Amino acid sequence: MNTDKAGTPLTASENIVPDTRHGVILYVEDVNLSFDGFKALNNLNLYINDGELRCLIGANGAGKTTLMDVITGKTRPDSGKVSFGQQVDLLQLDESEIARAGIGRKFQKPTVFEELTVFENIELSLKGDKGIWTALFHKLSGEQKDRIAEILHTIGLVAECHYPAGRLSHGQKQWLEIGMLLAAEPRVLLVDEPVAGMTGQETERTAELLTSLAGKHSVIVVEHDMAFVRSIARKVSVLHQGTVLAEGTMSEIQSNPDVIKVYLGEEQG
Amino acid sequence: MTTQVSESNKTNSLFSSKNPLHLTIGILLITTVLVTLGNLLFPEGSALHVSDYTVSLLGKYLCYALLALAVDLVWGYCGILSLGHGAFFTLGGYAMGMYLMRQIGDRGVYGNPDLPDFMVFLNWTELPWFWAGSDSVLWMVCMVFLGPGLLAFIFGSLAFRSRVSGVYLSIMTQAMTYALMLAFFRNEMGFGGNNGLTDFKEIFGFSLQSPSTKLSLFIATAIALAIAYGICHFIVNSKMGRVVTAIRDAESRVRFVGYKPEHYKVWIFVVSAMLAGLAGALYVPQVGIINPGEFSPLNSIEMVIWVAVGGRNSLYGAIIGAVLVSYAKTRFTAIMPEAWLFALGGLFVLVTLLLPKGIAGLLPTIKQRLITKKDAPDTQQKGAKL
Ligand SMILES: Nc1ncnc2c1ncn2[C@@H]1O[C@H](COP(=O)(O)OP(=O)(O)OP(=O)(O)O)[C@@H](O)[C@H]1O
Ligand SMILES: [Mg+2]
Numbered sequence: 001m002n003t004d005k006a007g008t009p010l011t012a013s014e015n016i017v018p019d020t021r022h023g024v025i026l027y028v029e030d031v032n033l034s035f036d037g038f039k040a041l042n043n044l045n046l047y048i049n050d051g052e053l054r055c056l057i058g059a060n061g062a063g064k065t066t067l068m069d070v071i072t073g074k075t076r077p078d079s080g081k082v083s084f085g086q087q088v089d090l091l092q093l094d095e096s097e098i099a100r101a102g103i104g105r106k107f108q109k110p111t112v113f114e115e116l117t118v119f120e121n122i123e124l125s126l127k128g129d130k131g132i133w134t135a136l137f138h139k140l141s142g143e144q145k146d147r148i149a150e151i152l153h154t155i156g157l158v159a160e161c162h163y164p165a166g167r168l169s170h171g172q173k174q175w176l177e178i179g180m181l182l183a184a185e186p187r188v189l190l191v192d193e194p195v196a197g198m199t200g201q202e203t204e205r206t207a208e209l210l211t212s213l214a215g216k217h218s219v220i221v222v223e224h225d226m227a228f229v230r231s232i233a234r235k236v237s238v239l240h241q242g243t244v245l246a247e248g249t250m251s252e253i254q255s256n257p258d259v260i261k262v263y264l265g266e267e268q269g
Numbered sequence: 270m271t272t273q274v275s276e277s278n279k280t281n282s283l284f285s286s287k288n289p290l291h292l293t294i295g296i297l298l299i300t301t302v303l304v305t306l307g308n309l310l311f312p313e314g315s316a317l318h319v320s321d322y323t324v325s326l327l328g329k330y331l332c333y334a335l336l337a338l339a340v341d342l343v344w345g346y347c348g349i350l351s352l353g354h355g356a357f358f359t360l361g362g363y364a365m366g367m368y369l370m371r372q373i374g375d376r377g378v379y380g381n382p383d384l385p386d387f388m389v390f391l392n393w394t395e396l397p398w399f400w401a402g403s404d405s406v407l408w409m410v411c412m413v414f415l416g417p418g419l420l421a422f423i424f425g426s427l428a429f430r431s432r433v434s435g436v437y438l439s440i441m442t443q444a445m446t447y448a449l450m451l452a453f454f455r456n457e458m459g460f461g462g463n464n465g466l467t468d469f470k471e472i473f474g475f476s477l478q479s480p481s482t483k484l485s486l487f488i489a490t491a492i493a494l495a496i497a498y499g500i501c502h503f504i505v506n507s508k509m510g511r512v513v514t515a516i517r518d519a520e521s522r523v524r525f526v527g528y529k530p531e532h533y534k535v536w537i538f539v540v541s542a543m544l545a546g547l548a549g550a551l552y553v554p555q556v557g558i559i560n561p562g563e564f565s566p567l568n569s570i571e572m573v574i575w576v577a578v579g580g581r582n583s584l585y586g587a588i589i590g591a592v593l594v595s596y597a598k599t600r601f602t603a604i605m606p607e608a609w610l611f612a613l614g615g616l617f618v619l620v621t622l623l624l625p626k627g628i629a630g631l632l633p634t635i636k637q638r639l640i641t642k643k644d645a646p647d648t649q650q651k652g653a654k655l
Binding site for chain 1: 504508512514515518519523530
């Protein structure tokens with residue numbers, strides 16, 4: 001079912017560099033997707049600028065995770081266009097090619113490699129050749145070890161680095177997945193509900209981390225925690241029934257009558 | 270950076286207990302030397318004498334051990350439950366069998382210098398094309414690896430690329446070996462039909478009947494097993510081993526990190542098939558026959574049980590499992606052959622229920638019990654803090 005176009009130039013040359021001359025790193029245009037007649041994404045349009053931090057909010061079932069599935073190649077849309085920069089058509093690439101092209105993802109339900117240690121989880125995620133022969137003869141360079149140590153430090157899992165990841169708490173798994181994302185050094189980070197299961201203090205640290213990443217990376221954050229969104233958001237897109245309902249700063253969003261009606265309205269009583 | 274993330278530490282704590290390289294190879298080689306000495310130096314009747322029969326039997330067990338390693342590599346480490354590894358084993362065996370047939374020369378029943386007996390019997394007048402070159406050692410060695418490797422590559426590429434996994438994959442592997450069995454039963458296939466290939470005389474010019482050849486084959490098998498163990502050890506401890514483990518536990522997640530699981534799976538499947546082929550090739554001269562019965566789906570299931578009993582995800586466990594279960598089979602079938610399958614099934618159920626990590630999973634527990642009894646109770650394992 002998946003792309004198996006032998007010798008596509010994009011897979012052959014591993015270094016895909018998105019063309020961002022127009023300032024946009026991710027184009028999602030007129031994307032439609034339905035599951036058995038249910039429209040999960042409905043003429044969805046979204047443009048993410050290079051280096052931007054964008055928050056994506058919306059009620060349960062609005063299609064946020066599905067949108068990430070489409071961008072990362074997990075699900076193919078029925079129609080529409082998704083491209084990385086101006087030219088790289090993401091609909092032609094499979095999950096691993098998209099990841100290597102520089103789009104990283106943290107899942108809503110933290111998924112780490114449970115039998116491997118925290119250290120190994122990060123090791124496998126490091127940017128670099130993901131081919132068989134490299135894997136067979138690979139030795140970590142000093143530089144890579146330093147990088148792993150640095151990431152472990154950032155995500156606060158230094159003491160746990162040799163534990164199997166399956167033994168971590170939910171919050172720690174969240175951190176580990178963020179660490180795996182950092183290790184891959186992607187151009188675009190898709191972060192699905194990063195602070196679920198984190199303490200207030202951890203949430204603050206996550207906010208700091210994500211804001212510091214923006215600029216060098218483009219970051220898309222999905223989150224239900226409005227305080228968290230408020231603390232990091234510059235631009236917010238509201239998803240509703242598979243389509244973008246409104247876009248703007250947090251205060252613009254909050255005063256948007258459509259949004260108040262369908263989304264914030266419910267929450268603020 | 271003040272963090273102390275030492276890699277050596279990790280390697281020690283995680284792997285050395287699971288796959289002791291030097292210990293396993295050491296035990297294997299010492300056993301080989303002892304058996305050799307027992308066979309050569311001690312006269313019959315002495316308590317330390319190892320009979321020729323025992324030597325051959327042990328050689329057979331070591332072939333099974335090599336085969337178990339192959340199964341463990343794909344199942345234990347990569348999560349591919351192959352119920353068709355007997356196909357690779359048997360193909361390797363046939364490659365060797367063809368070479369041994371040609372070694373018979375004109376000493377067959379029909380005395381035809383060019384054609385094996387079964388071809389003369391079928392009124393064939395010349396060798397079929399796929400027998401061309403089968404009298405050369407080099408051809409044989411190539412085919413032992415190429416035959417199983419190619420089949421695994423084609424099968425794996427088709428199955429893994431279309432993302433078949435789990436039960437469906439296992440059923441497909443069963444179907445593969447079953448289909449091969451049916452095909453090889455047919456005389457027209459040119460592999461001796463249901464009699465298979467047998468009545469071998471010599472290997473590399475040495476009589477297969479002579480005790481010294483039997484001993485040499487046993488030693489060769491032990492060395493092959495040691496080398497294969499080293500290769501598997503290298504693979505599972507490399508980054509490849511970690512990627513493959515990650516694929517076993519969360520295949521789709523691996524894709525989002527940028528790896529192509531299907532490439533890794535095909536690769537490890539092919540390596541495993543080649544090891545199985547080697548096991549088959551070493552097996553045939555020691556038992557003196559190869560026939561389509563070896564393709565039987567039941568055989569492939571038995572291999573999986575060896576690994577389950579020994580401990581999947583542990584290389585030495587696979588060896589222990591293969592040797593122990595095969596030994597049990599030898600003893601059991603001597604007493605009541607018809608009950609063996611029930612015993613095997615019962616064993617599998619028991620192990621699955623009581624020892625999910627097999628015998629190898631038991632050893633560290635025993636070791637730890639001994640240690641904690643000796644030492645003060647506060648020297649707990651490091652992980653116990655969590
Ligand atoms: N594989 C699937 N098959 C059928 N329906 C699906 C599938 N994936 C998602 N859906 C449906 O699509 C809709 C959008 O789901 P999605 O997971 O994208 O929502 P979300 O915005 O991420 O919600 P939440 O905030 O709860 O995570 C939901 O109604 C969901 O039931
Ligand atoms: Mg979601």
